[in-house]
Amino acid sequence: xxxxxxxxxxxxxxxxxxxxxxxxxxxxxxQQPDTSGRGAAAATPIVNPRAVxxxxxxxxxxxxxxxxxxxxxxxxxxxDRLGPGATSVFTPTVVKIGVGTxxxxxxxxxxxxxxxxxxxxxxxxxxxxxxxxxxxxVFGDFAVLPSIKLPTGSATAGRGTGTTDxxxxxxxxxxxxxxxxxxxxxxxxxxxxxxxxxxxxxxxTASFGGAAVGRFGWVAECYGYPATxxxxxxxxxxxxxxxxxxxxxxxxxxxxxxxVPLTGPQPHALYAGAVYNAGHL
Numbered sequence: 119x120x121x122x123x124x125x126x127x128x129x130x131x132x133x134x135x136x137x138x139x140x141x142x143x144x145x146x147x148x149q150q151p152d153t154s155g156r157g158a159a160a161a162t163p164i165v166n167p168r169a170v171x172x173x174x175x176x177x178x179x180x181x182x183x184x185x186x187x188x189x190x191x192x193x194x195x196x197x198d199r200l201g202p203g204a205t206s207v208f209t210p211t212v213v214k215i216g217v218g219t220x221x222x223x224x225x226x227x228x229x230x231x232x233x234x235x236x237x238x239x240x241x242x243x244x245x246x247x248x249x250x251x252x253x254x255x256v257f258g259d260f261a262v263l264p265s266i267k268l269p270t271g272s273a274t275a276g277r278g279t280g281t282t283d284x285x286x287x288x289x290x291x292x293x294x295x296x297x298x299x300x301x302x303x304x305x306x307x308x309x310x311x312x313x314x315x316x317x318x319x320x321x322x323t324a325s326f327g328g329a330a331v332g333r334f335g336w337v338a339e340c341y342g343y344p345a346t347x348x349x350x351x352x353x354x355x356x357x358x359x360x361x362x363x364x365x366x367x368x369x370x371x372x373x374x375x376x377x378v379p380l381t382g383p384q385p386h387a388l389y390a391g392a393v394y395n396a397g398h399l
Contacts, residue, residue: 168369172393173212175373176339176359178302178323181259181291183222183249187398190214194373194391204233208240210391215399220249224265232276241278243267245285258292279315281308300325316346327363335363337373343382355382361389369395 167185174192184190193211200206208230215223227242245265252259265285271278287304302323308315325339343355361375370392377387 166368168395168397170365170369170371170393170395172363172371172373173214174210174391174393175361175363175375175389176300176323176325176327176337177321177341178300178325178339179247179263179287179289180298180300181247181249181261181289183220183247183261184214184216184395186216186218188216188395189397189399190393190395192391192393194389196377196387196389198385198387200233200385206233206385207231217246222247222249224263226265227270230271230277235275235277238272238275238277240271241267242270243283247289257290259290261289261291263287263289273314279308279310281310281315283308297326297328312348312350314350316348316351319346320344330362333365335365337361337363337375353382355384356380357382357384369397 167188170190171180171182171184172192173179174194191211191213193209195207195209198206208228210228211226213225215225217223224245224247225242226244228240229237230240231237243266245263247261247263249259249261251257254260263286265287267281267283267285269278269280269282273280283306285304285306287302290301292299292301300323302321302325304321306319306321308317308319310317321341321343323339323341325337325341327335327337329335338358338360340356340358342357345354346352357377357379359375359377361373364372366372372390372392374390375388377384377389379386
């Protein structure tokens with residue numbers, strides 16, 4: 119049996135309150151006077167606040183944040199081949215807003231067409247990326263990203279999980295000789311009884327990228343979703359993602375590429391998308 123409606127509402131209220139608290143703290147910290155002598159929040163200076171900071175196309179994200187008051191939009195499409203004659207398409211979209219010298223609000227969602235179903239809006243959510251350190255020993259640029267996902271997509275149509283998810287992503291970014299490396303580890307806790315989506319899930323990623331020729335660059339990533347338990351659990355997934363990128367303007371970038379499974383039920387996929395910095399709000 120599923121949770122009673124009143125209990126689901128109580129759980130959702132608790133999750134929303136927790137996310138609100140997490141969102142407020144970095145903004146308040148950013149408003150405090152700097153006494154370190156290293157600049158505001160000891161952050162890496164942003165030379166051009168309209169320069170895009172793409173987090174797509176990889177599963178991983180980097181520790182950087184959008185300049186305060188600026189808005190950046192990431193969107194694209196991915197086509198998954200689930201089997202002979204069976205494909206699904208979705209359009210992951212993230213709106214990023216700088217809310218402090220080291221904090222960024224993420225609003226995310228997607229329009230999706232599951233295999234054998236119709237097009238519709240999927241689950242949506244929000245998170246706060248909080249950059250805690252820059253160029254720290256071992257951890258490099260270090261950030262955390264707590265987020266909440268709401269069950270706005272239809273679970274019966276395959277456009278959502280029907281659960282409220284609370285996630286935490288830990289991010290460590292480095293640069294070696296012009297090659298950027300982003301390491302992520304994440305944990306998700308879901309509401310519900312686990313019959314549609316596992317109540318607990320984890321992920322890890324190791325992403326790399328750099329310049330190639332002219333305005334072109336490259337990205338490559340290995341990521342994994344360890345095995346989950348319960349009636350909706352599945353085997354471990356490990357996959358590779360790779361493709362070119364194009365910085366057409368400082369404020370506009372494009373990407374395309376493919377995803378290849380190594381183990382587990384990850385489908386073969388093609389993707390393409392863009393990142394656009396729309397400027398100051």
